[in-house]
Amino acid sequence: MSTRSARAAGPTADVRTTCPYCGVGCGVVARHEPSGAVRITGDPAHPANHGRLCSKGMALGETLGLAGRLLYPQVGGRRAAWDEALQTVADGFRRTIAAHGARSVALYVSGQWLTEDYYVANKLMKGFIGSANIDTNSRLCMASSVAGHRRAFGADVVPGCYEDLELARLVVCAGSNAAWCHPVLFQRIRAAKEADPARRMVVIDPRRTATSEGADLHLPLRPGTDGWLFNGLLAYLHARGCGDRAFVERCTTGADAALEAAQASAGSIALVAERCGLAPAAVEAFYRWFAETPETVTLYSQGVHQSSSGSDKVNAIVNCHLLTGRIGRPGMGPFSLTGQPNAMGGREVGGLANQLAAHLALEDPGHRALVQRFWNAPAVADAPGLKAVELFEAIHRGEVRAVWIMATNPVVSLPDADRVREALRRCPLVVVSDCYRDTDTADLAQILLPALAWGEKEGTVTNSERRISRQRAFLQPPAEARADWWQLTQVARRLGFAAAFPYESACDVFREHAALSAYENQGRRAFDLSGLCALSPAAYQALEPVQWPVHADDAAGTVRLYGDGRFTTPDGRARLVPVAPRLPVHAPDAAYPLVLNTGRLRDQWHTMTRTGRVATLCRHTPVPYADLHPDDARALRLADGQWVRLESRWGHVVTQVRVGDRVARGSVFVPMHWTAQFSSAGRVGSLVNPVTDPVSGQPESKHTPVRAVPLEPAWQAMLCSRTVLGLPPDVAWIRVREQGYWRTLLAGFGPVEDWHATARRWLGAVELPAATGTGQDWIAYHDPKAGRFRVALLSGHRLLAALSVGAALEVGAEGWWDAAFAARQLSPRQRARLLSLGASGNGAGVVDPLICACHRVARSAIVDAVRRSGRAEPGEIGRLTGAGTACGSCLPEIRTLTAQAG
Numbered sequence: 091m092s093t094r095s096a097r098a099a100g101p102t103a104d105v106r107t108t109c110p111y112c113g114v115g116c117g118v119v120a121r122h123e124p125s126g127a128v129r130i131t132g133d134p135a136h137p138a139n140h141g142r143l144c145s146k147g148m149a150l151g152e153t154l155g156l157a158g159r160l161l162y163p164q165v166g167g168r169r170a171a172w173d174e175a176l177q178t179v180a181d182g183f184r185r186t187i188a189a190h191g192a193r194s195v196a197l198y199v200s201g202q203w204l205t206e207d208y209y210v211a212n213k214l215m216k217g218f219i220g221s222a223n224i225d226t227n228s229r230l231c232m233a234s235s236v237a238g239h240r241r242a243f244g245a246d247v248v249p250g251c252y253e254d255l256e257l258a259r260l261v262v263c264a265g266s267n268a269a270w271c272h273p274v275l276f277q278r279i280r281a282a283k284e285a286d287p288a289r290r291m292v293v294i295d296p297r298r299t300a301t302s303e304g305a306d307l308h309l310p311l312r313p314g315t316d317g318w319l320f321n322g323l324l325a326y327l328h329a330r331g332c333g334d335r336a337f338v339e340r341c342t343t344g345a346d347a348a349l350e351a352a353q354a355s356a357g358s359i360a361l362v363a364e365r366c367g368l369a370p371a372a373v374e375a376f377y378r379w380f381a382e383t384p385e386t387v388t389l390y391s392q393g394v395h396q397s398s399s400g401s402d403k404v405n406a407i408v409n410c411h412l413l414t415g416r417i418g419r420p421g422m423g424p425f426s427l428t429g430q431p432n433a434m435g436g437r438e439v440g441g442l443a444n445q446l447a448a449h450l451a452l453e454d455p456g457h458r459a460l461v462q463r464f465w466n467a468p469a470v471a472d473a474p475g476l477k478a479v480e481l482f483e484a485i486h487r488g489e490v491r492a493v494w495i496m497a498t499n500p501v502v503s504l505p506d507a508d509r510v511r512e513a514l515r516r517c518p519l520v521v522v523s524d525c526y527r528d529t530d531t532a533d534l535a536q537i538l539l540p541a542l543a544w545g546e547k548e549g550t551v552t553n554s555e556r557r558i559s560r561q562r563a564f565l566q567p568p569a570e571a572r573a574d575w576w577q578l579t580q581v582a583r584r585l586g587f588a589a590a591f592p593y594e595s596a597c598d599v600f601r602e603h604a605a606l607s608a609y610e611n612q613g614r615r616a617f618d619l620s621g622l623c624a625l626s627p628a629a630y631q632a633l634e635p636v637q638w639p640v641h642a643d644d645a646a647g648t649v650r651l652y653g654d655g656r657f658t659t660p661d662g663r664a665r666l667v668p669v670a671p672r673l674p675v676h677a678p679d680a681a682y683p684l685v686l687n688t689g690r691l692r693d694q695w696h697t698m699t700r701t702g703r704v705a706t707l708c709r710h711t712p713v714p715y716a717d718l719h720p721d722d723a724r725a726l727r728l729a730d731g732q733w734v735r736l737e738s739r740w741g742h743v744v745t746q747v748r749v750g751d752r753v754a755r756g757s758v759f760v761p762m763h764w765t766a767q768f769s770s771a772g773r774v775g776s777l778v779n780p781v782t783d784p785v786s787g788q789p790e791s792k793h794t795p796v797r798a799v800p801l802e803p804a805w806q807a808m809l810c811s812r813t814v815l816g817l818p819p820d821v822a823w824i825r826v827r828e829q830g831y832w833r834t835l836l837a838g839f840g841p842v843e844d845w846h847a848t849a850r851r852w853l854g855a856v857e858l859p860a861a862t863g864t865g866q867d868w869i870a871y872h873d874p875k876a877g878r879f880r881v882a883l884l885s886g887h888r889l890l891a892a893l894s895v896g897a898a899l900e901v902g903a904e905g906w907w908d909a910a911f912a913a914r915q916l917s918p919r920q921r922a923r924l925l926s927l928g929a930s931g932n933g934a935g936v937v938d939p940l941i942c943a944c945h946r947v948a949r950s951a952i953v954d955a956v957r958r959s960g961r962a963e964p965g966e967i968g969r970l971t972g973a974g975t976a977c978g979s980c981l982p983e984i985r986t987l988t989a990q991a992g
């Protein structure tokens with residue numbers, strides 16, 4: 091994929107860098123073409139992806155434009171010079187600290203940061219401001235793994251590597267939809283399975299997903315019951331004599347207590363099956379396969395972490411690997427998949443409120459003294475800071491009075507998100523650093539600081555297998571955007587800490603970070619970059635991907651840890667942790683009978699600030715939906731495509747319904763991505779309960795009781811327009827980005843007296859594209875008997891906007907609007923059909939989804955090809971349509987469509 095750009099940084103040689111999305115950490119090559127375009131391809135030399143990219147990576151070239159970027163600092167809504175903005179931040183923080191103490195200020199940061207940004211923020215807060223009130227969106231993501239790893243291994247270590255997933259003969263995916271969330275890694279697993287079909291995959295997820303579709307066994311367990319399932323496995327393994335007694339005795343502690351807890355809670359398959367809502371035979375098959383397969387890897391992600399017992403679930407999984415000694419050796423081990431590109435790096439610098447830098451422990455006075463000496467800091471925070479959910483509570487109560495939010499969008503992503511929005515409205519000082527101007531969080535900032543984006547910034551990220559890779563710049567910084575580490579350094583200097591913040595480049599920061607990891611280490615701490623302390627700027631620039639620890643005497647890095655049975659606890663033994671499984675805190679009841687589960691879609695990244703700019707990525711799932719089981723839908727009198735209001739005790743969303751058996755009875759799934767920029771009430775975070783895990787502080791984002799209230803709109807409309815149009819507060823709307831225009835679906839609940847006047851008000855605000863005439867030309871069609879009103883606004887022969895209103899939604903034939911908006915001049919035929927949409931419309935509420943983003947093949951075309959070819963086989967569909975022949979992210983969906991036909 092390529093895009094035009096005149097921002098080449100320096101010579102136009104290929105630049106090797108790393109994808110800014112998921113924790114797979116794929117290598118990317120950016121090439122400036124003579125046309126001025128930047129071509130993005132996978133880096134064949136990168137060990138994570140060997141040249142492959144998924145649909146989001148392939149579309150990176152289309153995210154490089156400057157539309158919507160935040161390009162200048164702003165103070166109080168007006169443009170300001172950097173000096174003024176930085177001084178205002180520093181003064182605000184200084185005044186707040188003087189009046190209310192160091193704990194009245196906070197930083198809230200992000201696993202999408204580079205390690206260098208993160209290091210500087212953490213040092214400023216914990217070493218110089220002297221409070222640990224820095225937390226990160228990793229609290230919503232990886233905190234339960236961090237807690238689980240530290241309890242089991244004594245350090246936050248992922249022992250294995252990606253190759254283990256190819257060597258494994260059994261891959262267990264617990265609470266992970268890797269086919270969509272870690273697509274390139276999933277393709278590596280699939281390829282290994284295709285080469286040897288005897289390899290097995292088990293997927294543990296209450297939902298049917300693209301990951302579960304191709305699995306040998308799918309366990310659709312009752313939400314939140316993983317603790318019973320893995321405790322049951324531990325008890326089973328012990329009862330069958332599958333434990334590795336020598337390993338357990340020599341290398342672990344706590345096995346007896348863990349077994350006792352497992353037997354007490356999940357001593358029989360019948361009990362586990364009952365607790366988890368699974369068929370006993372399915373549980374037995376899973377246990378038997380695990381027992382008989384030494385080369386087993388258990389992958390886990392948010393279905394495990396985002397739970398009020400997330401840390402215990404992690405330890406329940408790790409216990410099974412410790413009992414069998416399956417850890418740190420080829421093809422075996424527990425494997426926590428990291429979400430964000432630098433979720434791992436953020437933990438290395440101690441970005442969480444209860445950590446210290448370089449995997450040192452905040453609660454350990456010796457570690458605090460070490461860091462204080464190394465930083466030459468006045469004091470190092472000696473108490474944990476506020477964890478994300480607590481932090482925004484403290485802002486709401488007025489205890490934290492100044493917050494600087496960087497590279498995250500908490501008004502969307504935190505639970506109880508309406509309260510988070512209210513907290514920021516009340517907060518005396520809100521500073522936001524972001525690359526984009528219009529985000530739900532930036533909307534509430536008094537000070538906005540423009541950050542460099544991917545392709546413009548320099549630094550490092552660490553992926554799920556501990557591999558450190560460089561992100562390199564290949565574009566000129568636009569306007570006044572600056573690196574996040576630079577912004578923090580400047581504020582630190584203005585707060586009087588110039589000597590400790592001398593950095594002039596990302597390389598300066600990285601070397602200090604590496605030196606701290608080596609400082610007084612002598613092999614005691616797993617996180618050790620002593621081999622990278624002395625990199626020259628040129629060597630840093632050329633740094634090849636490498637897995638930590640990187641010891642001074644072995645710069646090649648470390649593929650696996652703990653294979654020798656020595657762990658990073660004081661006694662060198664791993665700990666099995668007794669787990670007493672708990673159900674989610676809020677159970678469904680008569681008032682809120684459904685359980686809300688939330689998560690990701692294949693082609694969107696979180697709050698859509700980047701992927702939401704790419705029309706092809708928006709076409710995979712154009713409209714947010716609530717997935718409901720057909721039985722629940724029937725009982726609630728909800729039909730596919732109907733508008734629904736979901737309500738919880740914390741808030742509500744309005745969305746459309748998708749009926750199907752992807753979810754179990756009693757469950758509803760809503761994607762996490764939609765924001766106030768894309769919908770009137772689509773932020774699912776406003777529904778989510780703010781309950782957290784007592785050990786990790788991670789929120790229970792996968793489990794909130796809700797109810798579904800069908801909405802009966804008085805009218806529905808589709809509005810297409812070249813620019814974003816403002817809409818009145820009393821209508822529900824969802825905005826879809828299309829190529830060159832916006833498509834908005836609307837639902838209204840009161841009568842509209844005069845559609846002509848209303849249409850003029852809504853559509854009249856559309857901005858004319860340059861080089862269009864100034865005259866506006868309205869054409870309208872009204873059929874009061876049928877209740878249908880259509881209007882189009884043209885300038886000359888160019889279409890500016892169109893609206894179709896009626897009792898049902900009318901969206902138009904596939905591709906028709908794309909062609910109409912792309913035309914410099916509408917043909918007479920197009921013009922004539924503008925007002926007869928009904929004749930060509932499909933009448934459905936949902937636009938035909940794009941399954942293959944690379945070759946732009948819609949679902950209907952694939953279904954058609956399946957029907958025509960009579961051969962239910964993805965290769966054949968690829969030959970006929972091209973679908974699935976580029977990045978391959980859509981292959982799981984194509985397999986499902988062919989299987990349905992076959």
Ligand SMILES: Nc1nc2c(c(=O)[nH]1)N[C@H]1C(S)=C(S)[C@@H](COP(=O)(O)OP(=O)(O)OC[C@H]3O[C@@H](n4cnc5c(=O)[nH]c(N)nc54)[C@H](O)[C@@H]3O)O[C@H]1N2
Pocket residue numbers: 112113231264265266267268270271272294295296297299312313314315316391392393394428429430687688689690691692693694695696792
């Ligand atoms: N396309 C895309 N990819 C991404 C991201 C993105 O935004 N878009 N974000 C990245 C980030 S930051 C992260 S953290 C990862 C997340 O990657 P994943 O964790 O794989 O993604 P999710 O969709 O959040 O949740 C995974 C699954 O957990 C299931 N689940 C819910 N409750 C339970 C339960 O009680 N038990 C079990 N076993 N499963 C349950 C859900 O049904 C869901 O299918 O993805 C990364 N990759």
Ligand SMILES: Nc1nc2c(c(=O)[nH]1)N[C@H]1C(S)=C(S)[C@@H](COP(=O)(O)OP(=O)(O)OC[C@H]3O[C@@H](n4cnc5c(=O)[nH]c(N)nc54)[C@H](O)[C@@H]3O)O[C@H]1N2
Pocket residue numbers: 200201202203227228230231232392396429430496497498499500502503504505523524525526529541542543544574688689690695696697698699700762774775778791792
């Ligand atoms: N309901 C529900 N909520 C969830 C989850 C869930 O599964 N369900 N998952 C949780 C998880 S795992 C995660 S990781 C979070 C993610 O949630 P967020 O972190 O809030 O989501 P993003 O959209 O990734 O926000 C990143 C922001 O940083 C900006 N940005 C990107 N790069 C840079 C940069 O280099 N510098 C600066 N200054 N800004 C930058 C982007 O434009 C964007 O505004 O959501 C969590 N929330």
Ligand code: SF4
Pocket residue numbers: 109110111112113114115116139142143144145146147148271272273274275
């Ligand atoms: S799998 Fe996709 S999103 Fe993840 S790093 Fe690779 S290309 Fe990027």
Ligand SMILES: [Mo]
Pocket residue numbers: 230231232429430
């Ligand atoms: Mo995440």
